[in-house]
Amino acid sequence: xxxxxxxxxxxxxxxxxxxxxxxxxxxxxxxxxxxxxxxxxxxxxxxxxxxxxxxxxxxxxxxxxxxxxxxxxxxxxxxxxxxxxxxxxxxxxxxxxxxxxxxxxxxxxxxxxxxxxxxxxxxxxxxxxxxxxxxxxxxxxxxxxxxxxxxxxxxxxxxxxxxxxxxxxxxxxxxxxxxxxxxxxxxxxxxxxxxxxxxxxxxxxxxxxxxxxxxxxxxxxxxxxxxxxxxxxx
Amino acid sequence: xxxxxxxxxxxxxxxxxxxxxxxxxxxxxxxxxxxxxxxxxxxxxxxxxxxxxxxxxxxxxxxxxxxxxxxxxxxxxxxxxxxxxxxxxxxxxxxxxxxxxxxxxxxxxxxxxxxxxxxxxxxxxxxxxxxxxxxxxxxxxxxxxxxxxxxxxxxxxxxxxxxxxxxxxxxxxxxxxxxxxxxxxxxxxxxxxxxxxxxxxxxxxxxxxxxxxxxxxxxxxxxxxxxxxxxxxx
DNA sequence: CCGCTGTCAATTGTCTGACAACCCATTAAG
DNA sequence: CTTAATGGGTTGTCAGACAATTGACAGCGG
Numbered sequence: 001x002x003x004x005x006x007x008x009x010x011x012x013x014x015x016x017x018x019x020x021x022x023x024x025x026x027x028x029x030x031x032x033x034x035x036x037x038x039x040x041x042x043x044x045x046x047x048x049x050x051x052x053x054x055x056x057x058x059x060x061x062x063x064x065x066x067x068x069x070x071x072x073x074x075x076x077x078x079x080x081x082x083x084x085x086x087x088x089x090x091x092x093x094x095x096x097x098x099x100x101x102x103x104x105x106x107x108x109x110x111x112x113x114x115x116x117x118x119x120x121x122x123x124x125x126x127x128x129x130x131x132x133x134x135x136x137x138x139x140x141x142x143x144x145x146x147x148x149x150x151x152x153x154x155x156x157x158x159x160x161x162x163x164x165x166x167x168x169x170x171x172x173x174x175x176x177x178x179x180x181x182x183x184x185x186x187x188x189x190x191x192x193x194x195x196x197x198x199x200x201x202x203x204x205x206x207x208x209x210x211x212x213x214x215x216x217x218x219x220x221x222x223x224x225x226x227x228x229x230x231x232x233x234x
Numbered sequence: 235x236x237x238x239x240x241x242x243x244x245x246x247x248x249x250x251x252x253x254x255x256x257x258x259x260x261x262x263x264x265x266x267x268x269x270x271x272x273x274x275x276x277x278x279x280x281x282x283x284x285x286x287x288x289x290x291x292x293x294x295x296x297x298x299x300x301x302x303x304x305x306x307x308x309x310x311x312x313x314x315x316x317x318x319x320x321x322x323x324x325x326x327x328x329x330x331x332x333x334x335x336x337x338x339x340x341x342x343x344x345x346x347x348x349x350x351x352x353x354x355x356x357x358x359x360x361x362x363x364x365x366x367x368x369x370x371x372x373x374x375x376x377x378x379x380x381x382x383x384x385x386x387x388x389x390x391x392x393x394x395x396x397x398x399x400x401x402x403x404x405x406x407x408x409x410x411x412x413x414x415x416x417x418x419x420x421x422x423x424x425x426x427x428x429x430x431x432x433x434x435x436x437x438x439x440x441x442x443x444x445x446x447x448x449x450x451x452x453x454x455x456x457x458x459x460x461x462x463x464x465x466x467x468x
Numbered sequence: 469c470c471g472c473t474g475t476c477a478a479t480t481g482t483c484t485g486a487c488a489a490c491c492c493a494t495t496a497a498g
Numbered sequence: 499c500t501t502a503a504t505g506g507g508t509t510g511t512c513a514g515a516c517a518a519t520t521g522a523c524a525g526c527g528g
Contacts, residue, residue, distance in 0.1 A: 003510090019444045025479060036512045038272045041481085042279050049280045051406030054442045057480045060519030064405050064444050074411075075309070077465035080239070093433035163467070171298050172285030176462040177308075179413040179433035179454070197431025203465075208288045210253045210298050228410040229463050231311035231437075233397070237481090259508060275510085291509045292490035468475045 001034055006043050009033060014052055014063055022060040023053065050075070051232045073103075074229045077173045079157035080126055080134060080218075083225070086225055093156040094125040094132065107139055110204060111212050116209040117140040122150055122158055125189050135189040135223035144168075158214060159205070171208040175201050186219050186234070194221055197222065240269060240277050248286055248297055256294040257287065283311070283468045308463045311439075313391035314360055314368060314452075317459070325379045326360040327390040328366065329423070332381055341373055344438065345446050352376040356384055356392055359423050367458035369423040371451040378402075378447055392448060393439070405442040409435050420453050431456065 010033075017023060024032065030040045044061065047053045055061045058098040086090040101121045108115045119139050138158040147163065153161065162170060177199045187194040198219045205214035244267075251257060258266065264274045281287045288313065289295045322404045342349045348360040353373050360368040369397040372392040379395065386396065394403060412434045432453045439448035 013393075028477090038275075038513090042276050042510095045276050045279050046283050049283055054405065055480065056520080057518065058478075060479060060520095062443065064442060065440065074463050074465055077467050159508060170467045171288060172467060173465040174462055175465055176460060177411055177433070178460075179431045179456050181431050194416060195413050197413045199411070199433075206296060206299065209296065222413050226412075228408055229308050231308055231407040231409055233311050233404045233406060261508090271482090273482060276481095289509065290491085292492080292507080294491095294508060 003043070006033065006035060006039070008044065010043055010047065014047060015066055015216050017063045019063050019065055022062055023061065049232070060186055064206065069177050074175065076228055077170075079159040080136070080225070081155060081157045081160065084128075086131070088130060089224075091156075092127045092130070094127045096122075096124040096154070098122050098150045098154075100142060100147060103139070107215060110215050111139065111141055113141055120145045120147060120150065122154075122157060123189075124157065128224050132190045132192075135186055135219040139215045140213065158216070162205070162214060168207040168209075168211070168213070170213070171206045171210070173205040173214075175203040177201060184221070190219065190221055192221065199227075237277070240273070241280065243333045244277055244281065247299055248281060251297045253297050256296050259294065271424045283466065287465055290412060303373065308409065308461055311393065311404075313393040314370065314459070315389060315394065318362075323458075325390075326361045326364070328361045330356075330358040330386075330388070332356050332384045334376060334381060338366060341449060344347075344449050345373065347375055354379045354381060354384065355461055356388075357423075358390060360390065362458050366424045366426075367406070367455050369420055369453040373449045374447065384430070392450070396439070396448060399458070402441040402443075402447070404447070405444070407437050407439040407448075409437040411435060416453070423451065424455055426455070432438055 013023065023029065028036050030037045033040065035043075044053065044055070048055060051064055053061050054119060056063045078086075081091060099121055100118055103111065103119045104114045105115050107113075107119065108117055111119070111154050113119070119141055119228075122136075122138040122145075124136055124139070125132050125137065140158065140162075145158070148163065150158075153164075158179055179197060180200045181195045182190065182192055182198045184194050186198065187196065190198070192198075198221060201216075201218040201220070203214075203216045203218065205216070207213050238280065247257065257263065260271050260274060260278075264271045266275065269277075269410075278287065278289070286297055287295055288298045312320075315325060324395055333355055336350045337345065337347055337353045339349050341347075341349060342351055345353070347353070353375055356370075356372040356374070356379075358370055359366050360370065367410055374392065374396075379392070383395065384392075387398075412432045415429045415433060416424065416426055416432045418428050420432065421430065425433075426431070432455060435447075435450075435452040437450045437452065438446050439450070
């Protein structure tokens with residue numbers, strides 16, 4: 001059995017088990033899923049780390065909360081478009097600007113490039129019911145992304161584009177969360193007043209071997225999206 | 235060896251290994267740490283889930299990024315006071331209000347209580363260099379927290395108080411992130427204008443068996459604190 | 469009847485040894 | 499020079515076993 005399949009089946013099991021209920025014992029579950037106890041335990045450790053289940057020696061493994069909560073959290077990197085699709089919110093893309101720029105000093109520094117290196121800059125507005133809800137900027141070193149690629153296949157998400165071409169394999173993203181007053185460019189794009197409160201994500205996406213590949217700024221108008229994160233104790 | 239010790243030693247090893255470098259092979263590392271390969275793999279799976287390391291069959295295990303990044307992220311539940319202490323930011327507590335209230339319908343609903351049940355309401359302002367930086371509200375069902383306890387030992391953090399008394403054991407917290415315009419009470423507490431942008435966390439803390447124990451609203455002025463979260467792929 | 473204690477089965481935590489799958493460098497063959 | 503085979507090293511998985519812990523239950527004494 002594939003590892004991913006195992007994780008999904010376990011997630012389904014956890015989701016379908018009432019909170020507080022005990023899961024089948026490890027030997028039974030391992031036999032039922034057709035894997036060894038060691039493999040099952042390793043997979044279960046992931047859910048334990050995420051606070052979904054809770055194990056106690058001599059007693060059993062219990063469901064702490066439904067898996068659904070996590071699936072929509074910030075822990076998993078997901079494009080706005082896929083998130084909207086999942087929750088059934090119809091979004092469209094307005095005003096798209098794609099161009100090749102030379103990186104400024106600060107951007108080059110963040111992306112670990114030489115100052116002046118070519119980057120592809122993608123900026124667009126996300127519309128919900130034809131009203132601006134988010135403004136997204138992505139900066140990707142040229143070579144990982146081409147202007148033609150964006151103009152050809154673009155559905156609104158740079159992340160989905162990078163995920164589709166499986167090389168380089170993506171690792172994780174570090175996302176800093178702020179509340180800022182909208183500067184003029186952002187205010188214009190979102191059709192709000194300068195100085196209005198917007199939620200800003202500053203994200204840096206890394207490949208598995210730690211190279212930054214996408215520096216993005218996301219501005220969200222309050223109300224359209226709900227973001228959350230599950231925080232574990234110790 | 236204790237599980238926590240093992241995790242800490244592994245975290246130290248990862249932190250002291252340059253990004254991109256290979257870790258010792260599993261058999262060697264297991265022997266070196268005095269645990270079996272199965273146990274080591276289970277522990278390592280935690281770091282893999284968090285995007286700290288990256289394993290590839292037939293090749294090895296590699297460090298994806300330094301552990302330090304995660305340690306200050308939102309994934310781990312930590313009080314503002316401890317976070318400030320860790321980054322060397324001197325904070326003090328201003329205006330503390332503690333009182334027993336009867337829960338409103340919405341609060342009772344969130345905390346899974348009968349409407350009108352008694353809750354302990356704690357509100358205080360966090361000062362950085364004698365200037366307001368955050369406004370925190372906690373609502374805890376009576377029984378988990380007493381007014382005397384707060385007035386006696388309080389250092390500014392309800393979370394630390396709940397952590398100190400080890401029963402009930404805490405599980406995880408779900409934190410929703412918003413950017414909102416400050417309402418009048420918050421604006422007054424933080425000494426800002428009504429309508430100014432503040433970052434708001436709405437958190438619900440659960441025990442390991444899934445009972446809500448602390449409903450908290452946190453308002454942060456931009457600039458004093460930096461919050462981030464690591465998002466993993468798929 | 470109540471409370472205490474020892475016993476026992478069930479469950480998770482860990483260990484051992486082994487094999488499979490995979491990757492990479494080296495070597496051999498063409 | 500190019501290509502195929504090979505072998506060592508690494509992670510992925512497995513089966514079986516034992517240790518540690520827990521909760522329930524029977525038995526006993528008061």
